Amino acid sequence: MTGADLMFFWSFIMFIFFLFLAHYVFISLANMTIARKLKFSDPWMAWVPILNWYLLVKISEKPGWWTIFYLIPMVRFVINIIVFMRIAVRRDKPEWLALLFLMPFGVWIVPGILAWAD
Numbered sequence: 567m568t569g570a571d572l573m574f575f576w577s578f579i580m581f582i583f584f585l586f587l588a589h590y591v592f593i594s595l596a597n598m599t600i601a602r603k604l605k606f607s608d609p610w611m612a613w614v615p616i617l618n619w620y621l622l623v624k625i626s627e628k629p630g631w632w633t634i635f636y637l638i639p640m641v642r643f644v645i646n647i648i649v650f651m652r653i654a655v656r657r658d659k660p661e662w663l664a665l666l667f668l669m670p671f672g673v674w675i676v677p678g679i680l681a682w683a684d
Contacts, residue, residue, distance in 0.1 A: 589674075594618065596677035601625055603681070604656055626652035643667070650676055659683070 567575075594612045601609035604625050611621040619636040623629070626649040635645040650664035657680050666672040 592674060593677060596681040597621060599681035600653060600657070600677070604653075622646075622649050622653070625656070626650075627656070628652065650680070653680055 597612035597618055598609045601612060601621055606621065606625050608621070611617040616633070616636075620630060620633045623632045623636075628649065632645065632649075636642045647664050647667050650667065651661045654661055654663045654676075659680060663679060664676060666676050669675070
């Protein structure tokens with residue numbers, strides 16, 4: 567590899583890292599805001615990797631053991647829609663809002679609307 571190749575490679579790696587970091591911060595802030603608005607006692611859980619799934623399950627008023635479903639890749643997608651449907655109802659938003667997860671960029675749209683839309 568030449569110096570230019572290495573520079574391009576590491577630039578690409580840093581770009582991906584910052585995209586991941588921006589995604590993580592946005593989702594964590596949205597989940598923490600949702601938890602606060604629903605008066606959950608521990609909104610800080612939104613920042614801890616597996617506890618954030620537990621937080622979503624608990625604020626959707628589902629049993630805590632549902633967190634296990636988040637560990638199964640394709641099941642996680644379905645459970646996320648079910649959980650966010652319940653959160654939408656609790657935030658006085660339409661249930662179908664969670665179906666936006668099926669669209670590209672829905673992973674950012676749904677938590678953002680549930681967290682910051684009045």
